[in-house]
Amino acid sequence: MTVQDVQSFAAGQWIAPDSSARDIHSAITGKLIARAGNSALDVDAMLDFARNVGGPTLRAMTFHDRAKMLKALTMHLGQNKQQLYDLSFATGATQKDHLIDIDGGVGTMFVFASKGRREMPDAHVYLDGDVEQLSRSGSFLGQHICTPLQGVAVHINAFNFPVWGMLEKLAPTLLAGVPAIVKPATSTCYVTELCVRIMLDSGILPDGALQLVSGGLGDMLDNLTAQDVVGFTGSAQTALALRSAPHILENSIRFVAEQDSLNASVLGPDAVAGTPEFDLFIKEVTREMTTKAGQKCTAIRRIFARRGSVPDVIEALKASLGKTTIGDPRDEKTRMGALVSSGQKQDVLEKAAMIGQEAERVFGNPDDFEVIGDDAQNGAFVPPMLFHCDAPDSAERIHDVEAFGPVSTVMPYEDVDHAVKLVNLGQGSLVASVITRDGDVARQMALGAGAFHGRLYFNNRDSMKESTGHGSPLPHMVHGGPGRAGGGEELGGVRGVMHYMQRTAIQGSPNILSAIGGKWVPGAQEINHDDHPFTRSFHQLNIGETFKTKSRSISVADIEKFAEFTGDTFYAHMDDAAAKRNPFFPGRVAHGYLLLSFAAGLFVQPDEGPVLANTGLDNLRFMKPVEAGDAIKVRLSVKHKTPRNEEYGEVRWHVTLTNQDDELVAEYDLLTMNSYKTR
Numbered sequence: 084m085t086v087q088d089v090q091s092f093a094a095g096q097w098i099a100p101d102s103s104a105r106d107i108h109s110a111i112t113g114k115l116i117a118r119a120g121n122s123a124l125d126v127d128a129m130l131d132f133a134r135n136v137g138g139p140t141l142r143a144m145t146f147h148d149r150a151k152m153l154k155a156l157t158m159h160l161g162q163n164k165q166q167l168y169d170l171s172f173a174t175g176a177t178q179k180d181h182l183i184d185i186d187g188g189v190g191t192m193f194v195f196a197s198k199g200r201r202e203m204p205d206a207h208v209y210l211d212g213d214v215e216q217l218s219r220s221g222s223f224l225g226q227h228i229c230t231p232l233q234g235v236a237v238h239i240n241a242f243n244f245p246v247w248g249m250l251e252k253l254a255p256t257l258l259a260g261v262p263a264i265v266k267p268a269t270s271t272c273y274v275t276e277l278c279v280r281i282m283l284d285s286g287i288l289p290d291g292a293l294q295l296v297s298g299g300l301g302d303m304l305d306n307l308t309a310q311d312v313v314g315f316t317g318s319a320q321t322a323l324a325l326r327s328a329p330h331i332l333e334n335s336i337r338f339v340a341e342q343d344s345l346n347a348s349v350l351g352p353d354a355v356a357g358t359p360e361f362d363l364f365i366k367e368v369t370r371e372m373t374t375k376a377g378q379k380c381t382a383i384r385r386i387f388a389r390r391g392s393v394p395d396v397i398e399a400l401k402a403s404l405g406k407t408t409i410g411d412p413r414d415e416k417t418r419m420g421a422l423v424s425s426g427q428k429q430d431v432l433e434k435a436a437m438i439g440q441e442a443e444r445v446f447g448n449p450d451d452f453e454v455i456g457d458d459a460q461n462g463a464f465v466p467p468m469l470f471h472c473d474a475p476d477s478a479e480r481i482h483d484v485e486a487f488g489p490v491s492t493v494m495p496y497e498d499v500d501h502a503v504k505l506v507n508l509g510q511g512s513l514v515a516s517v518i519t520r521d522g523d524v525a526r527q528m529a530l531g532a533g534a535f536h537g538r539l540y541f542n543n544r545d546s547m548k549e550s551t552g553h554g555s556p557l558p559h560m561v562h563g564g565p566g567r568a569g570g571g572e573e574l575g576g577v578r579g580v581m582h583y584m585q586r587t588a589i590q591g592s593p594n595i596l597s598a599i600g601g602k603w604v605p606g607a608q609e610i611n612h613d614d615h616p617f618t619r620s621f622h623q624l625n626i627g628e629t630f631k632t633k634s635r636s637i638s639v640a641d642i643e644k645f646a647e648f649t650g651d652t653f654y655a656h657m658d659d660a661a662a663k664r665n666p667f668f669p670g671r672v673a674h675g676y677l678l679l680s681f682a683a684g685l686f687v688q689p690d691e692g693p694v695l696a697n698t699g700l701d702n703l704r705f706m707k708p709v710e711a712g713d714a715i716k717v718r719l720s721v722k723h724k725t726p727r728n729e730e731y732g733e734v735r736w737h738v739t740l741t742n743q744d745d746e747l748v749a750e751y752d753l754l755t756m757n758s759y760k761t762r
Contacts, residue, residue, distance in 0.1 A: 089119035089273045092283065092295040094132040098124065104298065105269050110175030110421040111411055113461035117273045120298025129264060129294055130306055133235035137262030137291025142231050145206055147726060149258050150199025152287055157193040159285040160278070164189070167246060167278060174245065174271045175421030175463060177412040180375050183555075188247035188278075191574070194558040195254035198576050203258075205726050206601045209577075211586055214596065214604055221606050226596050229584040231260035234310030236583055237303065239325070241316045242268035242423050243378040245275040251558065251574060252314045257292060259583035261312070264303070266296040268317075270424050273297075305330050312337040312583055316380070319343055319567055339582050340569030341562065343485050344512035346381055348553060349502050349528065350388040351519025356395040359544035364518040365396070367542070368491065369403040371554045372467050373419040377489035378427075381514050381554040384485055387475075387502050390495035397471060397493055401446045404467045410455025411462075417455050422463040422488055434486035435468055441480050442472035442492050465489065475505050482508040499524055503531035511566020516540040516553040537564030537572065602723045603627045605737060609720060617688035621724065621732045621757040628721045632685035634714040634743065637673050642711060645677045672708040678749055679703075682717045682740055693758040695731055703751040707742065714743045722752065731758050 089107070090097045103122040106115055141149065167185045168178065176184065203209060208228050215225040236256045240248040249265050256263045267275035279295045282288060296303075304313065304325065313331070315322050319342040325331070326338040348368055354360030371383040388396045412420035422428045432449055447468035454464050467489040472478050475494035482505075496502035506515050506528075515536045517528045520543040529539055538560060542550050556562035561575035573579055589599055593606035609629035612619070616630050646652045651674055655662040659671040679700075688694075709715060718739045726732040734757045740749040 086115055087117040087273055089117050089276050089297045091121055091124060091297045092279060092293075093124050094128040094294070095290060100298065107270060107273065108424060109173045109462070110423050111173065111413075111456065111462045112458045113425060113463070116173055119269050119272050122299070122301065124296065124301060126301050126303040126306060129296075130235055130303070132291050133262040133264060133294060134233070134310075135291075137289060137293075138231075138233060138235070138260075140289040141257065141260040141262060141292055142207070142233070144260065146199050146203040146209065146258065146260075147205040149260060150196045150203070153192055153196035153199065153254055153258060155287045156282055156285065157189055157196060159287060160189045160192070160281060163281045166281070167274065170277055171245070171274050172413050174242075174274060175376060175412060175423055177417060177420045180412070180420065183247065183374065184244045185246045187555075188244070188250035191247065191251045191558040192254040194576075195258050195579075199258045200727075202577050203580075204601065204723070208600055209580075209584065210600050210602060217590065222592055223590065224593060224596055224604065224606075225588060225590045226600060226604075227586055227588055228600060229581060229586050231584055232310045232312065234261070234308055234312070236261050236263045236312045236314060237300070237307065238263055238265045238314045239300070239317065240265065240267045240275070241380070242270045242427075243375055243380070245271040246278050248316055249275055249278065251556075251562075253293070254558075255574075255579035256312075256314075256583050259580045261583040262292045262294075264294045264296060266300050269298060270427075304328065307331070307334070307336050309334050309336060312339065314339045314573070314582070315569075316341045317343075319569070322569055337582065339563075339571040339573065341380065341513070341571050341573055342567065342569035343380060343487065344564055344568040345384045345482060345485055345509035346512045346514050346553075347385040347387060347506045347509060348383045348516040348518070349496075349506060350386075350392060350396065351517060351521055351524045352389045352499065353521045353524065354518050354543075355392055356399070359547070360518050360520055361392075361395070361399075363542060363544070363547050365399045365403050367516065367518065367553050368400060369407075370552065372404065372469075372489045372491050373407050374554065376419055376422050376465070377467070377491075378423060378487055379554050381556060382491075383516070383553060384491055385481065385506075385509065386491055386493045387496050387505055388493065390497060393471070393493060393495045397445055397469070400469055400493070404446055404469060407467055408455060409452060409464055409466060411458070414455050419467070419489065422465060425463050427487070428463040428465055431465060431486045431488035431490065434484050435488075435490050437480050437484050438470055438486060438490065438492060441478045442470035445469050445471045445493075447489075469493065475508075482510075499527045500531070503528060506532050507535040509535070509567065511564050511568045511570075512536050513556075513562065513564040513568050514538040514540055514553060516542065518542055520544065535565060537561060537568060597627065601626065603720055603737065605720075605739075615688045616719065616721065617686075617694045618690075618692050618761070620693045620761045621726075621734065621759050623761070624721050624724065624734060624757070626721055626724065630686060630719045632717040632719075634716040635681055635685055636714045637677075637681070637709055637711055639671075639711040641677065642671070642673050645674055645680075649674075649676070651676075668708050670710060672710055673713075675705045675749070678705075678709060678715060678740060679751075681715060682738065682749075685715075685717045686719045686738075693761055695756045695758055698733070698754045698756055701735075701752040701754065703749070705749050706747045709742060709748055715740050715748060719753070727756065731756050733757075
C-alpha cells in the first residue's frame, strides 16, 4: 500500500513532510497510510504572505464580493464531494458520518455566503447598531462600525471533523476579509489536505487567503500580533496551554476556544415510557452515542431521567444500542465505525474505566464484541458503552471525565430543580437537551441551566419531524459554551464574522458618519435632482438623494371614508369626546395607516419605471397625532442601497411625514426593489 506524504501549503507552495513527520495509521486496519509534518516550515514567510498578500486583496473586496467567493467555493466543493467521501473512510467514519462532516461543512459555508449577501452591506464597513445622538440638535452623533482585522487567523482544528471543522471557521473568517492559516489535527489531516487542494485548485481564492499546516505549527503562535486571531477546537487542557502562553496574554491576541464538554440530555418528567417524547429521547441518545463513534464535541455524555423512569430508559437504550453493528465503515451493514486511532481507543478505554469506578456498566463489553470486516480486527473499534450511576450528587468523575467516544452514563433526578443542579455540575457545556412537551419544565430548565450552556435544545412530538438533533451545531446559531466548554462562540451567523473584525466607535457630524458608513444619516447633506427618484435606476440613485412633496390636507370626510372602507372604527377616529379622554389624543384624529396611504400618494410616481416592488416598511413610528384640518408633506431620502441579484437591488428610503408646522408626524424606512435599468 502506498503511504501518502501529506503536504503543507505555505507562502504559495506545496511542501512535503520531512524527517520529523509523524506516521498516520488507518482507523480501520491499523496499517500505516500517511506521514505528515515538516519542522522546517518558514512560519514568518507564511504570516507575511497572509498579512501582506492575502489580507490586502481580501479587504479590497466588499462583503458581497467575499460572499460570492464563498458561494463559488461551495459549489465547487459540492461537485467534488465524492473524493472526500472516499478518503474519509480511513478515519473510521461511515457514509452517514461523512454527510455530517463533508456535506455539513459545505452547507455551513453556503449559509455564510447567503448571510453575507442578505445581512451585510455591499461595502467595506459593517455598521453595528443604530446611530446614537450625542448632542441636543443632532449635529454630533456616534456609531459603532466593524472593519476587518489586518492580520491573520490561525485555525487549530480537532481530528473528528477534518472538513466541517475547517470550513465552519474558514467561512466567517474569509467573509470578514481576513486570511487564514489552517492547522488540522495530524491524525486526519490527509482529508483536510485534499479539501484545501480542491479549493486552491479552483482558482476562486486570491493568493494568500488560505494556507495549510499539516503537522505542527512550530513557533507560529509566538509571532502573532494583536491584529491576529487564534481559533481553537480541542481539549480543555490543550486550550489552556495555548491561551495562557505569555505572548498570547501580553499582546491581548484574540483566542476563540471551543473545548470538550460533558453535554447532557434530560428526559422531562412528562416524557414517560409509551409517549412519543420517550421514544424520541431514546433515539436521540442512541444517535449521539454512535454517530462518529461518539467522537463529537456535542455528543451526549450524561443522561438524566426522573428516578422512576431510569429502569425503562436503561432497558430501552440497551435494546436500541444492541442493534448497532460495528466495523469497517465501507461495509453497508456497519452502523458505527472506528475511533480515529489506536491511541484514541486506549484513551477512551482508560476514561471509561475511570467512569466505571462510580457507575455500573450496563451495556457494552470492550473485551467481547463483534467487528464486521476481514481486515478490521486491528482497527480502533470499541462498542457503545452505557453506564448507570444511582447517586449522581456524590459522583465526581462522571461530571468531570469525558471519554471521547461512544460512552454515556444514565443518572436519576428527583425533580426539575434537581435536574438543573445535576446538569450544571458539568461546569459549562456546548449543549444540553431537554425532551419535554411541558412549557413550564422548559422554562424552568432555561432559567436554571441557560447560564451554564451555549445551546439548549428542546424537542418533542411537535418539532421532532423537522428538528436537526441535539448534536448538530447550525451556522445560524452560536456554537460554544461557558466554563469548561471554552467561553467562545463560533458560528451564529454574522456574530461569527465579528470574531475577525474590530468594533470601533466613531463620532462626528451626520455628514462624516454618512461618508464612513455608506449609509445616509438624517441631518446629513441632501442631494436634490430634477427628476423624480422613482424614474432613476438603482445605479443612478445617490445616497442622500432627496425628494420633497407638496402638502395634502386631512379632512373629517377623509377620516370617515377611510374608517368605512377599512372597517377600522376605533373610537379615537370616530368620537371626539372619547378621543379627548385619551391622554394620547387632543381629540378626533386620523388613522396612522391613512397617513401612510396618503404619503404614498404624495411620493409615488405612477408610471412604469425602475421601481419594481415595495417590499415593506421598517422602524415605523408615529410621533404626533394629525387632526382634521392638518396638512402633511413627505420627505423621501435614499438611505442605503444593496444589490440583490444580477437584475435589481434593494433601496432603503428614509421617509418622514411632517405637518403644516414642520413638526415630525411619522417616520419609517421604505424598502423597494429597483431595476439596474431605466424603463
